[in-house]
Amino acid sequence: MSVKNSMTSDFLHSAYAGESMAHMRYLIWADVAEKEGFKNVSRLFKAIAAAEQVHATNHFRTIDGETQGAAVTANGVFGYNSTEENLKGAIQGELGEVEQMYPVYLNAAKFQNEPEAQRSFHGALEAEKQHAALFQQALDAVKQGKDADFGTIYICPVCGYTVVGDAPEKCPVCGASRETFLKF
Ligand SMILES: [Fe+2]
Numbered sequence: 001m002s003v004k005n006s007m008t009s010d011f012l013h014s015a016y017a018g019e020s021m022a023h024m025r026y027l028i029w030a031d032v033a034e035k036e037g038f039k040n041v042s043r044l045f046k047a048i049a050a051a052e053q054v055h056a057t058n059h060f061r062t063i064d065g066e067t068q069g070a071a072v073t074a075n076g077v078f079g080y081n082s083t084e085e086n087l088k089g090a091i092q093g094e095l096g097e098v099e100q101m102y103p104v105y106l107n108a109a110k111f112q113n114e115p116e117a118q119r120s121f122h123g124a125l126e127a128e129k130q131h132a133a134l135f136q137q138a139l140d141a142v143k144q145g146k147d148a149d150f151g152t153i154y155i156c157p158v159c160g161y162t163v164v165g166d167a168p169e170k171c172p173v174c175g176a177s178r179e180t181f182l183k184f
Pocket residue numbers: 022048051052094127128131
């Protein structure tokens with residue numbers, strides 16, 4: 001098993017559930033943005049949904065060995081609203097992860113000497129910082145009735161690192177090479 005301690009295991013389950021909901025929520029909000037004519041905001045939601053899938057996958061793999069069903073609680077943001085409101089919800093969710101959830105989970109994994117969980121939480125924490133900033137840029141545009149102005153959005157397939165415009169030669173978080181990045 002990749003995880004020895006039940007506390008770290010609980011946090012991985014919760015993070016997996018949170019990322020799974022974020023993935024789906026962003027795909028739903030991408031459809032709303034598309035219908036409202038915000039094509040770039042829609043693309044941003046789809047790109048970041050892919051990053052959340054990477055995080056969910058990493059947490060899921062790290063939970064390795066758990067084959068039984070489990071009831072899981074996770075924080076989530078809900079609401080099928082306008083794109084402006086949806087972006088506010090997205091920022092709220094990302095900031096909750098950056099300021100509360102992942103720092104606590106990461107420190108628990110360090111304290112419990114769980115290297116794989118640390119790697120999984122660390123990758124997510126770093127990516128969510130970018131997500132919060134990108135959603136804020138999108139919100140600033142949408143508040144003025146405009147679509148966001150983004151170039152190509154790149155997602156690291158290993159850790160979910162997210163960058164707009166030019167992808168680095170190697171992922172600054174995990175070292176994956178640029179050719180492997182997903183493009184949106
Ligand atoms: Fe995120």
